[in-house]
Amino acid sequence: MSKITSLADLKRIKDEVQSKLKLRENSDNPERLVQVKVGMATCGIASGAKEIMKYFVEEFEQQAVDAVVTQTGCMGYCYAEPTVEVILPDKEPVVFGFVNKHKAEEIIDTYIKKGELIDGIIPITFKTIDE
């Protein structure tokens, strides 16, 4: 396998992929997609959120889960970083704290695939730190 160093190399890979790719039914329908947002503020980065984000991307592809992974800023749960917000279609967003690779796997296998709630959810409090 030759090393990929130019845009032409990238285009070659993309062409190979496109000819093999099956059309995904949900790809044009954002409300039907699972959205995963990984907290990527200073506290998140320092706690290894980047690796967690990469892990989610890799696992979703591996397991053919229709999901969009994005970064988000500080959600205020710095003590529980890395944090991940998961929005299943038609459900309320749920935030998980202390997400390591093991927890991420659990979130994918149990919450995203089966819809079952698991430990480690940070409840929504409607008060700020001052109150």
Place this chain on the structure above:
Amino acid sequence: MKTISDHVLDIIQNSIRANATLIEIIAEEDKKNDICVLKITDNGCGMNKEVLAQATNPFFTTRKTRKVGLGLSLLKQNAEMSNGKFSLLSEVNKGTAVEARFQYSNVDRPELGDIWNTLYLTMLGNENLELKYEHRTNKGSFKFSSTEIRNTIEGVSMQQTDVREAIIDLIKNNITDIQ
């Protein structure tokens, strides 16, 4: 922040919060002159004089979710601990420019880190952001823009395994070739 790559990811988040649509990053490793430079420029909303003066204060932040803002102060600390310099310029409605200089041979200079992952994840997580990256060393330079990458892979998702690995490899190989 253990690596330059982590700092880049962190500062980029500031630019994204400032609604930047273009972020330019220049990373320069000049072993001959014993300098390492990291420049990040954005076209976000910028800061006025009062905010700019406070930006590197760890206890100052414009966020509402918490009371500390560590990103810039950590970068400034690392630059100064490595016998380097830190500068921050900003203009309202024009943008912000961060420059951190480090002494290359200094034991406290953070390593480059996996900048290819940082750049890939940033492009993945921010579809409408134009990211330009340039890496310069004594052996050569490499640059790319997110626009070029997106145009090249048009029609296929950036998350797709082969495409994802190809993008990360492209960046990683080009940077390692000039180390």
